[in-house]
Amino acid sequence: MLVLITLNANGTMRFSDIHKTIEDVSQRMLTVTLRTLESDGLVERKVYAEVPPRVEYCLTDTGGTLIPHIEGLVGWALENMDNILNHRQRYTYLYGVFVCTVIFLYLCEESYSIFKNMEIKKVISDKKEFLELLLLADEQESMIDRYLERGDMFVLYDDGLKALCVVTCEGEGVCEIKNIATVPFFQRQGYGKRLIEFLFEYYQGKCSEMLVGTGDVPSSRSFYEHCGFAISHRIKNFFTDNYDHPIYEDGVQLVDMVYLKKAF
Numbered sequence: 001m002l003v004l005i006t007l008n009a010n011g012t013m014r015f016s017d018i019h020k021t022i023e024d025v026s027q028r029m030l031t032v033t034l035r036t037l038e039s040d041g042l043v044e045r046k047v048y049a050e051v052p053p054r055v056e057y058c059l060t061d062t063g064g065t066l067i068p069h070i071e072g073l074v075g076w077a078l079e080n081m082d083n084i085l086n087h088r089q090r091y092t093y094l095y096g097v098f099v100c101t102v103i104f105l106y107l108c109e110e111s112y113s114i115f116k117n118m119e120i121k122k123v124i125s126d127k128k129e130f131l132e133l134l135l136l137a138d139e140q141e142s143m144i145d146r147y148l149e150r151g152d153m154f155v156l157y158d159d160g161l162k163a164l165c166v167v168t169c170e171g172e173g174v175c176e177i178k179n180i181a182t183v184p185f186f187q188r189q190g191y192g193k194r195l196i197e198f199l200f201e202y203y204q205g206k207c208s209e210m211l212v213g214t215g216d217v218p219s220s221r222s223f224y225e226h227c228g229f230a231i232s233h234r235i236k237n238f239f240t241d242n243y244d245h246p247i248y249e250d251g252v253q254l255v256d257m258v259y260l261k262k263a264f
Helices: 002-010 015-021 027-039 061-079 079-115 125-138 191-203 216-225 237-244
Strands: 043-050 054-059 119-123 152-157 161-171 174-182 211-215 230-235 256-264
Touching: 002 027, 002 054, 002 174, 015 027, 027 043, 027 119, 054 061, 054 230, 061 079, 061 119, 119 237, 125 161, 125 174, 125 230, 152 191, 174 191, 174 216, 191 211, 191 216, 211 216, 216 230
Parallel strands: 174 211
Antiparallel strands: 043 054, 119 152, 152 161, 161 174, 211 256, 230 256
């Protein structure tokens, strides 16, 4: 349509002049459009035997008869533009509300489904049966041995094992999450957060502060902050001093242990 209007306003034009007038169209798209209009008999293409070859385009008589209809359509569009934009905005808003509502209902249904089937059990004995999952969060068994037997272990089931954690009492009203891990296939589905919410409820009245230590990487810190923890302090060189091999998370070698806390 723009090509027809341009040729009607300027008469015979070379390809380069048309392209300069219609700036937003690529050379390839303009070539395809001109060929289509030529095949439809709306545009005439003249090639002059010159070096370099000169090619010009102009409207045919049939193409000229289309101009009043195009101008009428343009005039109608300009006259109704505000109304069209208002309806478009309303449609976009309503469609957005609809999509958000569907997502919200889906998430509610999923949350209800998870919470309905979920069960959290305290493990008293044979804690090493869960060593494979424990090693996912703390990859050196000798470090796990420092807190496993003296700590409380909780395991979350939801149609099978999904997550676990170990919490120790450090005295003076302080308890610490030493290990929390989710089965890899079920990560980022809310199980870790739900387990922490359970711990807040379980230790309410049993301690005044809960600590959790993690590597100094944004993903871990933001997860715990989202769960309600706040940055407390750090232990310099914890990972390099206590582990017999480099520990990596999110592609970053861990050096310091960052502690976050939640006060009750």
